[in-house]
Amino acid sequence: MTSGLEFRVTPATPVPAAERAKLIEDPGFGKLFTDHMVTIEWTEGKGWHDAELRPRAPFSLDPASAVLHYAQEIFEGMKAYRGRGGEITMFRPEQNARRFNESAARMAMPQIPEDLFLEAVEKIVAADRDWIPDGDGSLYLRPFMFSDEVFLGVRPAAHYIFCVIASPVGPYFKGGGKPVTIWVSDTYTRAATGGTGAAKCGGNYAGSLIAQAEAIRQGCDQVVFLDAAERRWVEELGGMNVFFVMDDGSIVTPPLGTILPGITRASLIELARADGVKVEEKPYSFDEWKADAESGRLREVFACGTAAVVAAIGKVRFVGGEFSIGDASTAGPVTQKLREALVGIQRGESNDERGWIRKIA
Numbered sequence: 001m002t003s004g005l006e007f008r009v010t011p012a013t014p015v016p017a018a019e020r021a022k023l024i025e026d027p028g029f030g031k032l033f034t035d036h037m038v039t040i041e042w043t044e045g046k047g048w049h050d051a052e053l054r055p056r057a058p059f060s061l062d063p064a065s066a067v068l069h070y071a072q073e074i075f076e077g078m079k080a081y082r083g084r085g086g087e088i089t090m091f092r093p094e095q096n097a098r099r100f101n102e103s104a105a106r107m108a109m110p111q112i113p114e115d116l117f118l119e120a121v122e123k124i125v126a127a128d129r130d131w132i133p134d135g136d137g138s139l140y141l142r143p144f145m146f147s148d149e150v151f152l153g154v155r156p157a158a159h160y161i162f163c164v165i166a167s168p169v170g171p172y173f174k175g176g177g178k179p180v181t182i183w184v185s186d187t188y189t190r191a192a193t194g195g196t197g198a199a200k201c202g203g204n205y206a207g208s209l210i211a212q213a214e215a216i217r218q219g220c221d222q223v224v225f226l227d228a229a230e231r232r233w234v235e236e237l238g239g240m241n242v243f244f245v246m247d248d249g250s251i252v253t254p255p256l257g258t259i260l261p262g263i264t265r266a267s268l269i270e271l272a273r274a275d276g277v278k279v280e281e282k283p284y285s286f287d288e289w290k291a292d293a294e295s296g297r298l299r300e301v302f303a304c305g306t307a308a309v310v311a312a313i314g315k316v317r318f319v320g321g322e323f324s325i326g327d328a329s330t331a332g333p334v335t336q337k338l339r340e341a342l343v344g345i346q347r348g349e350s351n352d353e354r355g356w357i358r359k360i361a
């Protein structure tokens with residue numbers, strides 16, 4: 001595939017193979033990076049230019065670069081996998097390209113042609129393919145864009161850098177799939193109607209970190225946010241969508257709007273519905289959650305996203321109490337089945353009926 005923009009290629013001096021192999025044995029999450037990066041620049045009046053695949057290196061930024069002051073920054077998170085047969089694949093990358101542009105629109109940033117986004121991602125995957133761990137690891141790709149115009153006036157910037165870096169990763173949560181505990185924040189919210197909740201922008205994360213820190217202090221793994229208007233409706237975790245499995249087998253998940261439209265979320269909804277499961281995208285309140293957990297109507301809860309895939313939630317803590325879901329120590333059958341169905345497709349181990357897998361040459 002080509003976007004029409006010529007990529008200048010400057011090969012990196014790679015980390016020696018033996019050292020690389022040792023590094024990716026236990027890569028952790030997001031702390032190890034590959035040899036290359038892709039950068040493409042955008043200038044007002046000129047569009048996208050200077051596409052490069054080059055050695056990963058620090059940026060040199062002027063202290064007045066707009067992103068450092070007004071946070072015009074968006075990103076994506078996606079993975080490349082190495083299948084049993086050695087083939088390299090990605091999961092629905094065109095969805096990430098589309099969402100990236102939706103985030104860009106919300107943040108008054110330029111659109112990047114989807115072909116160019118995909119070409120950039122494929123270029124770094126191909127160049128750094130030896131960094132993809134075997135087994136259940138993968139190569140996490142982080143496309144992002146920020147404004148680096150040197151200007152302190154407040155308006156959309158006139159110059160941006162699009163970049164893709166890659167990080168070999170293992171499981172997001174340590175604990176081998178054991179359910180996580182989450183903290184319900186009654187102090188902080190993540191997004192309001194008309195705000196940036198549906199955009200994948202760094203600013204959303206900046207605003208969520210204090211709540212995440214509170215969750216850790218409360219002995220929890222993650223925070224879950226309620227809506228900003230009423231502090232009543234469950235929205236999502238800091239970086240994952242959430243699903244509720246009822247005793248009649250049906251599933252409820254919060255509707256789109258102020259939450260991030262997860263590709264994992266959309267894929268799981270489609271897989272569950274294809275399996276005859278009733279999935280409702282509808283508001284679900286924290287009060288209902290508590291009552292349904294206590295009555296036993298609620299059987300399973302899980303969070304989902306590219307990084308952690310599907311993570312069971314076993315315990316919920318809030319100001320004034322705590323409750324469990326199921327036996328709180330193992331992922332329930334619906335959570336496990338959906339996780340396996342999705343991972344099977346992502347890893348090329350089951351039939352890709354929906355054309356979700358893209359092979360990287």
Ligand SMILES: *Cc1c(COP(=O)(O)O)cnc(C)c1O
Nearest residue numbers: 239240241260262263264305306
């Ligand atoms: C990225 C993200 C998700 C998950 O989206 P996926 O496309 O499934 O990875 C959920 N919530 C937030 C806030 C996110 O940033």
